[in-house]
Amino acid sequence: MVNSILQRYLQFIKRRLPPETEGPVIGLDLTESSCRAVELSLVKDRYELVRCFCSTMAGQDEKSVLKELVSGWQPDMTERDVLVALSGRGTLVRYLDMPRMPAKELRRAMAIEADKYLPFPKDTIHMDTVILDPHGTGRRMTVLVAAAKKEIVEARQKFFREGAVSLAGMTMGPVALANAFLVFSPDPEGRGPGAQAIVHVGEVISTLLIMMREGPRFSRDIFMGSQDVVRAFGNIQGVSLAEAWGVMDRPRQDEGGGDLAQAAKPMISNLIGEVRLSLDYFATEKNVMIERVVLTGPGSMLPGIVGAFEDRLGLPALSWDPFEQIQISDPTVRETVRQRGPAFVLALGLAVGGYDQG
Template sequence: MFHLKTKKKQIMALDLGPTALKMIILNCQKKPPQVVDILFYVYEQEAPALNDPAAEDFFYDLLIRALGPYRNRGIQVAMSLPAEMVIRQELQLPRTAEKDIPHAIYWALKEKMEQSPDIFQRDHLVLGSSRQGQRETMNVRVYLAKQDDVIRIEALFDRLGLSIQYLEPSDISMAAVLVHCPPPELGENPLVMNLGGEGSTITIMHQDLPFLSRQVGINTRTWSASLALKKGLDEEAARQLIHEHGVSYFRHRFDQLAEGELRELVFKSLETDIQQLALEIHRTIDYFQSSMHKGKVEQLVLAGGGSRLPDLDHYLAETLGIPCIVYDPLEQLDFSVCRGDEEKVAICRQQAPRFTVAVGMACQD
């Protein structure tokens, strides 16, 4: 993570998606972690990309409305960085470099850094060791962020009277939430499929770290657009049909149900994309198991808004032959002191898979 300031006992974690804001404040000194406040806030219009200079005014107005009570209180904020704002670099460093890894990273990336002087700072994860011939090496993933993007985000929160404490790539948050709030009986080397509105991330965990991460072009927004185009619907009607039926036709295709034709229509419109999703997961698992020799992937964990697609977990489990669960990051949290009314909490609980990244950020040490 890109640390900017010193962390306090409580931190506000923000995940600014393309259509909704997810916010949670946790007290992680309590066991289980206590939810101090939580919010799911849907935008009135589609958000611009966060690294677009024009986004500052959009998000300033949005955050004033959504987070008004917290303005000018100096509360510290952790925020997820979208994939397009993070450069990931995989390195193999000599084992002798472990005494000063940042220095070794600097020299390994010196040419790249000189070619891109606007790169702000870097952080890294040590993913383990390997041997090439007689030489033992460390596998390191380096995260780089651009200076202009980070300065723009800091300026936005300064205007709001909030203090950015760290910015974090989403795959680190995904790992953290599974470590601190694991689902029951989490299998070895779980694969986390984070299905988002703009893009999706596949992450395979190994020894509590995001060992293999990759972005895939599949996203939930294209599904409703595809159904709308094929069937002459407006996108909102298509989205509602998908939300209601998902891929349930796959599971209930032999049932004589009144809505059978509608289920089939939705499934057929999604079938190519869902098959592609399964293929991307299969390729990732195959590469991990055949090339990295870290054991088998024993479980598939669905997260993000797309994980709520009815019966997607059953489809992937049967297609891939791996147990699959829809992850609820809020399930093991304590809501007894949460500020706000029960209706707000209930809305957030309904959207629980979309809070995976935010909860992971809030759980960081």
């Protein structure tokens, strides 16, 4: 079971339209600080958001939040394909420049030479590769290599199995983010900039993804996010962590006044500094200049964050909400994503990836 899931997850990086109808797929973005899920269906070539779920971990643990999710999901979640993501320490996504070779030969080569490219002993990880430019004619090719420690994969599988969730697939956070962007780009028909920095501002881990028109070319987990803001905001207002999370979880963080903006400034400044380092590295290594920054994720709704990125990086920046492109029939679901859309991006990318397994 472990191998069958891990061997498939990199297929999610590509978009292939499924048959005319498919059963609904659930993308489940569960972290140590929050749980978000979306159920996506597709009829012909139109995606529809069927339902969604959002909860923070304030005063709760993962097991209780997962139980709340499963018990409240109708129809039964066990009748749906559920896909989840791995991220953080013990996982790795790298982009390698290698001599062009067929995919089968690449897998054989990586099985032998994995230690040359990865910091983990090869017998302790699950690993997969995908050629990002499979139709290229040059002598070199770009390869995405992803790896996760076996103990992490097996622990997550055990957790979901005990929570009555049957996993249909597992992928990496940056892969889910890339998939969401490829399918629901803010620039339809590929008319956007040639190189963009997608910054998913999470609660604990933020993800930087550099997208070219051909697909992803760089990603990095940055260990900071809106959880740092919650702590600072709670200290400023003299409230508990649970109460501070309550303000952060309100629509678009439109409450909290100037205190929330003040609490957010240090994290935003530090995050921009880390993003700048990576953009400079990418520009030097690849001789490619980033043309725009796209912000998404729960922390992208913090006051002042878009303007701060524009000012500090000297690049155009925008907030990306992919749900503006998705059909939503249920008025309650529509209102939820209208208020919190960017927070569901990773869950959306996971659900879209579920249609890519055919």
